[in-house]
Amino acid sequence: xxxxxxxxxxxxxxxxxxxxxxxxxxxxxxxxxxxxxxxxxxxxxxxxxxxxxxxxxxxxxxxxxxxxxxxxxxxxxxxxxxxxxxxxxxxxxxxxxxxxxxxxxxxxxxxxx
Amino acid sequence: xxxxxxxxxxxxxxxxxxxxxxxxxxxxxxxxxxxxxxxxxxxxxxxxxxxxxxxxxxxxxxxxxxxxxxxxxxxxxxxxxxxxxxxxxxxxxxxxxxxxxxxxxxxxxxxxxx
Numbered sequence: 710x711x712x713x714x715x716x717x718x719x720x721x722x723x724x725x726x727x728x729x730x731x732x733x734x735x736x737x738x739x740x741x742x743x744x745x746x747x748x749x750x751x752x753x754x755x756x757x758x759x760x761x762x763x764x765x766x767x768x769x770x771x772x773x774x775x776x777x778x779x780x781x782x783x784x785x786x787x788x789x790x791x792x793x794x795x796x797x798x799x800x801x802x803x804x805x806x807x808x809x810x811x812x813x814x815x816x817x818x819x820x821x822x
Numbered sequence: 823x824x825x826x827x828x829x830x831x832x833x834x835x836x837x838x839x840x841x842x843x844x845x846x847x848x849x850x851x852x853x854x855x856x857x858x859x860x861x862x863x864x865x866x867x868x869x870x871x872x873x874x875x876x877x878x879x880x881x882x883x884x885x886x887x888x889x890x891x892x893x894x895x896x897x898x899x900x901x902x903x904x905x906x907x908x909x910x911x912x913x914x915x916x917x918x919x920x921x922x923x924x925x926x927x928x929x930x931x932x933x934x935x936x
Contacts, residue, residue: 743924752826752927753911781936796863809855809870809878810925815863 715799715813722789722820730784730816731803732773732799742766742775742782743810747796756784756797785807789820824870825849828913835903836936839916842899843931845913853877855925856888857912865912871896872918900933908935 716731734740741760745753757766762777771786782799799813826847835841835928847854855878856868870878885901898906913928 745925750929752929753865753914753925754927755924758924798865809867812865815865817863 711740711801712798713801713811714792714811715773715797715816717814718766718796718817720816720818722818722822723789723822724791726820728784728786728789728793728818730797730799730818732782732784732813734780734799734801736780736801739777742773743800743802744771744773744782744784745798745800745812747798747815749795753798770809791820791822794820826915826926826928828911828914828931830931832932832934832936834934837903837905839903840899840901841903841933842897843911843933844895845928846895846896847913847915847926848894849915849917849926851915851917851926852893853916853918854890854893855914855916856896856898857914859910859912859930861909869896869898895934896931903933903935905935908933 712735743758743796744756746756747753757768759766759775763773765774773782773784779809796815798815800810800811828845853872857869860868868882869888873893874890887899890896910930910932912930914925916925
């Protein structure tokens, strides 16, 4: 079945550090891939997405590239800020899941000043 | 205007009680969901409705009963509440005709069962 595996947290970084959160997936067909972010006390919101191989999604300084050969969609940011502290979820959507999202377990990021 | 709104935001109740959480979306979407998020932030899909028809019903105790009076509303009723039901419940919606599967989430309803 379809699944998403992302690195376990928590991840603690200093401000301006480089961030990588790994995400790999298993899916039938060609899924769309997403990163969602959940700030404290809020619901999830879409951070970025990619719908086909080699696409790069980007938003707010975050980037992720859809790598079909390694079935990965790692999230990166060159210089994190305290305001990036949140839980990050990798997710996929494809026909095997009827277009519904399948989420990873989430990675909590804490950025210290 | 809030796109996906849930009420109440917080709910504290005793074991054995019955409670409901309501969700409304004004995005014109035809598919709505309930997710449960546990204390470790793990998100688990519970139910999904498309145009008022139940299309996903995961392994959830039958004490949980969703109701969709129209495609803009999806309510969740929980009977005989148990301690393990304590969690944050998220409503979400999407347009099944869209090609990306993006979900729009409400802010969550934190349920605490004492």
